[in-house]
Amino acid sequence: MLICCCALHCEAKPLIDHYRLQKLHAEHPFDVYRQQNIAVVVSGIGALNMAAATAWAAAFFEPARACWINLGVAGHQSLAVGELVVASQISQAGDNHSIYPVPLPKLRLALKPVISHAQPQSSYHDDALCDMEAYAFIHSASRFAPLELCHSLKIISDNAQHKPHRDKAAISQLIHARIDAIAGFAAQLMDLALQHARQKLPAEQLQRFLALAHFTQTQQIQLKKLLLGLRQHDYSLDQSLQSIDRMVDSRQILRQLEQQLHRQSEQL
């Protein structure tokens, strides 16, 4: 699943339109839009809001299978207004700590450092973009997903020639103009998240085996490991299930599965 975190509605709108997301009407602390495996959360301006929204989204959605994008506008000394930039390094102004998102393969978009500030800025750094939320986002999101699956995308809204503004329609328009590139990036990231999710055992698969007998906590961990090993194909766990069909003792089941796994693993 893809979870996008935006500070403003006008930043989220092009995503909502592009993916045809629906607003979730249940009462939530943040506005949320969703369609199947894509969701957008609108946090409000600033680091605290962004950190809270990201952490909330991690609890609300299924974070083990998610990838994360922070999309928003930022300022830069010289980059053209409307340029799409992927954050290569994200830091908080006044703090030495940086987080380095892992660039996607064959990425054709510009990579630049981003420095997040507590207040809107009127002057620019030499090469880094200025924003307010990227650091809070990545700091929070990378606690719930591997860093490879967390990215911040920024559209340049102002530079030394074009002063910052609050024209919501203009901000949406800038992002809308780059929506295909953003969606392409998101699709690549979702592929990577899928690859990561395949390393995990779906809960329903585990459940089919847990239903056979009483497993202690330690045995459940053993069972999960064995099933991950046995799951060479989609159908292979069905075969394993058949082989322990009438067993009701957890130790016996684990022993049988372990033997199966060893046998199977000796054929490279």
Place this chain on the structure above:
Amino acid sequence: MADTIYIENAVRNHPRSTAILQRMPKARVINIERYGEVFNPKSQNFRLQKNNPALILARKHAGYSLPAPDGYNIGGHNNYYFSHMLNCVYDCRYCFLQGMYRSAHQVLFVNYEDFIADIEQICQQHSDEPVWFFSGYDCDSLAYEPITHFIDEHLPVFQRIDNAHLEIRTKSTQVRQLLQHPVNQRVVVAFSFTDEVTHRHSEHQVPSIDKRLDAMGKLAAAGWRLGLRFDPVVYHVNYQAEFERLLMRIFQRIDAASLHSVSLGSFRLPKQNFKTMHELYPEEKIFNQAFSRHQGMIGYAAEREQAMMGFCEQALLQYIPDSIFYPCHW
């Protein structure tokens, strides 16, 4: 080839960094303060990162050459290892580096001058004895050579210091630069092999056995001393027939007289490395076989290990003299 290069500000203007950036003109460059900022964070996933590892250019500050672990030798008493790189361009599923580092990025320490000064100093300390240096402990010694020129720059040093011996351990076929140097009898180029079945299953992106034998043949023809490393031998139902077939292929092409040493060891890993690697690749067959634990290591149960080592040793000794054979038991 990496498409992203992280570079420490301290080595941004180092001549070797400049040369490497010129050799990789299409790479995107990201400046960093210390390589640990990129290499060490916890929330990284080695397996995902291996899809597209970056190159990190950094300075090493200490510990250039370290005493080799006990049992890590090919006949010498003074044994040191050094790693100019951390991580490898290849992706062998049994490789302990997967369990060692959180990041799959490749770190290259560009201050070779400090490695060289350290080698000189260690050799002076043991001035009346041979000193062995093992390269390729935390990386493949030659795989990145066209970019790093590390061996290229180190060979003259080993030529000049009379008691310095070097093992270059590799699965690569990048021997072009090596062949441009005069042969040094104190340097052993050691090629690692597993049988064809294990190679196909576990050694992703590693050159084929035949290509490695081609590279060995070229070096042997030029007079270089060679090594063979069968470590790890991975268990599978056909390991015996496959190991014999591998030896046949090797010794059809390589004269045993050109060999300096041959080592052999079964698949084994420190417990923590094994655990990390198994978590990264839970479906991997070579981690899902029957293992036992012994003194902090995970490996095959004694009976299987002895049978494997015994069989492989016997097979090997049909081709090589006992005097150049170095088995590694655990």
